[in-house]
Amino acid sequence: MGIEVGVCGAGAFAESFIPLFKAHPLVDRVVLCDLDAEKLRAKAEKFGISDTCPSLDQLCQSPVDAIAIITQHHLHGPQAVQALKSGKHVYSAVPSAISIAEMAALVRAVEESGRVYMIGETSYYYPCAIYCRERYRQGDFGHVVYAEAEYYHDYVHGMYAVAQWRHGAEWEQYFGMPPFFYPTHSTSMVVSVTGARATQVCGMGFVDRHPDNLYARPDNVWQNPFSNEVMLCRMSDGSLARISEFRRVGHPGTVGMRLYGTEASYEEQVKAQTWVTKDRNTCVDLREELACAGAPATEGQMALVTGSDGTHRGVSRVHPVERLPAEFIGLPNGHNGAHQFLVDDFVRACASGETPPNNVWQAARYLLPGLVAHQSALQGGALMEVPDFGDPPGGAA
Numbered sequence: 001m002g003i004e005v006g007v008c009g010a011g012a013f014a015e016s017f018i019p020l021f022k023a024h025p026l027v028d029r030v031v032l033c034d035l036d037a038e039k040l041r042a043k044a045e046k047f048g049i050s051d052t053c054p055s056l057d058q059l060c061q062s063p064v065d066a067i068a069i070i071t072q073h074h075l076h077g078p079q080a081v082q083a084l085k086s087g088k089h090v091y092s093a094v095p096s097a098i099s100i101a102e103m104a105a106l107v108r109a110v111e112e113s114g115r116v117y118m119i120g121e122t123s124y125y126y127p128c129a130i131y132c133r134e135r136y137r138q139g140d141f142g143h144v145v146y147a148e149a150e151y152y153h154d155y156v157h158g159m160y161a162v163a164q165w166r167h168g169a170e171w172e173q174y175f176g177m178p179p180f181f182y183p184t185h186s187t188s189m190v191v192s193v194t195g196a197r198a199t200q201v202c203g204m205g206f207v208d209r210h211p212d213n214l215y216a217r218p219d220n221v222w223q224n225p226f227s228n229e230v231m232l233c234r235m236s237d238g239s240l241a242r243i244s245e246f247r248r249v250g251h252p253g254t255v256g257m258r259l260y261g262t263e264a265s266y267e268e269q270v271k272a273q274t275w276v277t278k279d280r281n282t283c284v285d286l287r288e289e290l291a292c293a294g295a296p297a298t299e300g301q302m303a304l305v306t307g308s309d310g311t312h313r314g315v316s317r318v319h320p321v322e323r324l325p326a327e328f329i330g331l332p333n334g335h336n337g338a339h340q341f342l343v344d345d346f347v348r349a350c351a352s353g354e355t356p357p358n359n360v361w362q363a364a365r366y367l368l369p370g371l372v373a374h375q376s377a378l379q380g381g382a383l384m385e386v387p388d389f390g391d392p393p394g395g396a397a
Contacts (some may be wrong), residue, residue, distance in 0.1 A: 001028070002024075002025070002026045002027050003026060003027055003028065003065040003066055003347065003350050004027070004029040004030075004031065004063065004064040004065050004066070004353055005021050005027055005029070005030050005031070005064060005065070005066045005067070005068060005347075006030075006031040006032075006033055006053065006059045006062065006064040006067045006088075007021065007030060007031070007032055007033065007067075007068045007070065007102075008033045008034075008056050008059060008067055008068065008069050008070065008071060008079065008083075009033070009034060009069065009070040009071040009093075010033070010034040010036075010039055010040055010043040010044075010105075011034075011039075011070065011071075012270070012307070013070055013199065014043075014068075014070040014323065015043070015046075015047075015099060016048045016332060016334050016339050017068065017070065017339065017342075018030065018043070018049070018341060018342060019047065019332060020328065020331060020332075020333055020339060020343040021068065021281030021343060021347070022047065022048075022049070023325070023327040023328060023331060024127065024325055024327065024328075024343060024344065024347050025325050026085070026161055026348065026350075026351045026385070027136050029051060029064075030049055030051070031051040031052065031053055031059065031062065031064055032044050032049045032051070032052050032053070032055075033047070033052065033053040033054070033055070033056060033058075033059045034045070034395075035054065035076055037054065040052050040054070045153060045397045055281065056079055056082065056083070058358070059083075060082060060083055060086035060088060061086070063090065064088065065330065065350060066088055066089035066091065066346075066347075067088045067089070067090055067091070067117070068090075068091040068092075068346075069083065069084045069090060069091065069093060070093045071093075072166055073095055073098065073177065073181075073182065074097060074098050074177075074337035075108060076092050076093065076096065076097065076098075077093075077096060077102035077103065077106055079092075079097075080092050080096070080104065080106055080109070080117065081105050081106055081109045082112060084106075084113045084115050085108040085109055085113060087113065087115065089115045089116040089117070089138035089232065089289050089346075089349075089350045090115065090116070090117045090118070090340050091118050091120060091342075092117070092118070092119055092120060093120045094121055094122075094184050094185070094370075095121060095181060095182050095183075095184055096119045096184075096252060096360070096363040096364075096366075096367055097367065098177075098181050098371075099122075099250065099371065100109050100245030100368060100372075101373055103363075103364050103367060103368060103371075103389075104296070104389070106360060106363075107360050107361065107364060107389045110359075110360040112290045113147055113227055113357070114354060115149070116346070116349045116350050116353070116355070117359060117360040117363075118196055118342075118345065118346045118356040118357075118358050118359060119184070119301075119358045119359075119360070119362070119363035119366070120342050120346075120358070121183070121185070121188045121366060122185065122334075122335035122336070122338035122339070122342065123183050123185045123186070123188045123189050123192075123244065123255055123338075123356050124188050124192050124335075124338070124357060124358055125319070125333075125335075125336070125337060125338035125341045125342065126255065126335075126336045126338065127289075127290035127291075127292065127316040127318050127319065127336060127337065127350065128189070128256070128266065128268060128290060129188075129189050129192055129257070129321065130139070130316075130318045130320075131266070131286065131289075131290060131318050132183045132189075132193045132259055132266050132278055133192065133193050134258070134318075135264070135266070135275070136193050136194060136259075136354070139208060139266050140261075140263065141260075141261030141263060142261040142262035142264065142265055143237075143238075143239075143261060143264070144194050144196075144237060144239045144259060144260070144261050144366070145239050145258065145260055145261060145262060146191040146238070146239060146240050146241070146242075146259075146260045147193075147235075147239065147240075147241040147242075147258065147259045147260070148242045148243075148244075148257065148258045148259075148349070149186040149187065149189045149190050149241070149243055149244075149255075149256065149257040149258075150183075150186055150243070150244040150245070150246070150249075150254065150255070150256060150257075151183075151185040151186045151243075151244075151246075151254075151255050152244070152246045152249050152251045152253055152254050153243050153246070153247060153253050154246070154247065154248060154249050154250075154253065155248065156252065157253055159247075160175075160301060163175050163283030166168060172214055172217060172218075172220075173213075173219050173220055174221055175214040175221050176208070176214050176215040176217075176220055176222055176224055176227070176230065177224070178222060178224040178343065178374045179226065179228060179229045179245035179246065179247050179370075180203065180227060180229045180231065180257075180370035180371065180373050180374040180377070181222075181225070181243055181316065181371065182245065182369075182373065183243060183366070183367065183369065183370030183373075184363075184366040184367055185255045185367055186243045186244070186245060186255070186257075187243055187367075187370065188358075188362075188366045189255075189257040190235075190241050190243075190257065190259070191355075191362070191365050191366060192362070193259060194235070194237060194239070194259075195237075195349060196235040196236045196237035196239060197235065197236045197365045197369075197386070197388060198224075198233040198234065198235055198236075198241070198365070198368075198369035198386045199233075199234050199235065199236050199385070199386055199388075200233070200383055200384065200385055200386060201231045201232065201233050201234075201372050201373040201376060201383075201384060201386055202231065202232050202370050202373070202378075202381045202382065202383045202384070203229055203230065203231040203372075203374060203375075203376035203377035203378050203381065204227065204229070204231075204246075204378050204380075204381045205225065205226030205229045205374075205377035205378075206226060206227060206229070207225045207226060207227075207232075207247060208225060208226065208227035208228075209290070210227070215227055225367075226372075226377060227246075227247045227373075228236065228244070228246040228247060228248060229244070229245050229246075229249040229370075229373065229374065229377055230242065230243070230244045230375035231243050231369065231370070231376070231377075233369055233373075233386075243369070243370070243373075245370070245388040250258055252270070254270065256268045256269075262278075263277065263278060264276060264277040264282070265277075268338055271287070271288050272287070273285070273286040273287050274286060282337045288317075289316065289317050289318065290316050290317075290318065291316055292314050292315060292316050292336050292337050293316070293363060294311045294312060294313055294314065294315060295311070295312045295315045295316070295317060295321050296310055296311060297311065297312055297321065297326070297329045298309045298322050300322075300326075301322070301324075301329060302326070302329075303326075304326035304327075305326050305327065305329050305330075308329045308330040309330065310329060310330075311329065311330060312324065312328065312329060312333070312340070313330065313332060313333040314332075314333030314334060314336070314337050314339075315337035316336070316337060319337050319341070322340055323344070324341070324344055324365070325344060326339055328340050328344070335382035342358075345357060345358070355392045355393070355394070358393050360389075360392075361389055361390060361391055361392045362392075364388070364389045365388070368386050368387060368388070369386050372384050372385075372386050
């Protein structure tokens with residue numbers, strides 16, 4: 001017997017996940033939820049969903065087993081706590097919260113409810129992260145000494161329209177969330193590979209100079225002057241890491257990482273991904289191996305489906321497509337192959353009761369360094385301690 005999933009938030013991003021929840025063999029029913037009645041009707045019709053719900057309050061009172069929260073960033077933490085307290089498993093889009101207090105409440109809700117919580121961090125499933133995790137597991141890096149990761153996303157690349165769509169006439173007041181309130185695309189790449197967490201951080205920010213003056217508006221709810229932020233982290237394994245989150249930058253946009261060990265390193269720049277060793281004899285171009293050009297399904301998967309060209313969309317050679325449901329073959333994917341794995345890991349965790357990889361304790365380690373680093377940046381780069389909520393029961397998944 002499968003589970004029933006409620007998708008809270010029927011916006012553009014949810015469209016990437018609704019077909020996957022519908023298709024998953026362990027999901028018996030999908031319920032769509034949104035406060036906007038017309039949007040809810042249109043999306044339900046578009047995806048052939050007969051069951052809808054007008055609010056999260058009512059969805060929490062319904063018989064669904066799990067709720068996927070795909071709403072506005074600042075709502076994720078409180079909404080996840082509400083759903084967990086109502087006895088539902090929770091999948092949340094990033095970020096998981098926007099304050100240390102919200103993150104603490106979320107961890108507590110997971111521990112007290114015993115329900116599954118998973119943060120939808122896409123970078124965990126990026127080809128470079130998968131590749132580096134395997135090389136790290138094999139000991140190929142030696143001891144990690146330094147890491148870098150960044151998320152560059154200039155606001156001209158669609159983000160003005162997103163802010164206007166989300167907040168309507170008041171969008172300018174909500175524009176300019178501190179970049180380090182959304183650090184997880186970067187931090188997760190390092191944390192998920194090495195297992196180390198940031199213990200101390202110092203942050204610095206670039207005071208925005210754009211003519212629209214949106215960051216400096218006196219009525220801005222964030223009271224944040226920084227469009228770009230950088231932090232240096234002391235990690236629990238003794239290594240150092242540099243994390244950059246830029247929202248005003250002359251760049252096409254990227255989520256990337258570099259990882260340097262005592263024996264070998266992974267390096268990445270625009271249109272370049274390389275494995276190198278210190279003996280000067282190894283320099284492997286990884287672009288073809290890590291390119292998300294699609295991959296063929298296994299023979300076993302193809303035996304279970306008909307009417308498909310047999311391609312797993314948007315994945316690379318390093319993605320373990322053999323573990324995906326055959327029903328996902330030919331369906332949309334996104335964020336460098338991440339979407340299908342996110343849905344599959346969450347649904348399997350709900351069905352089995354096992355702890356998913358991107359659990360609430362990992363979510364805290366992805367998020368908290370950024371929240372603390374923003375406070376450090378406001379104080380001119382003071383070195384600050386990063387709180388930690390520990391490991392999941394039984395160890396990391």
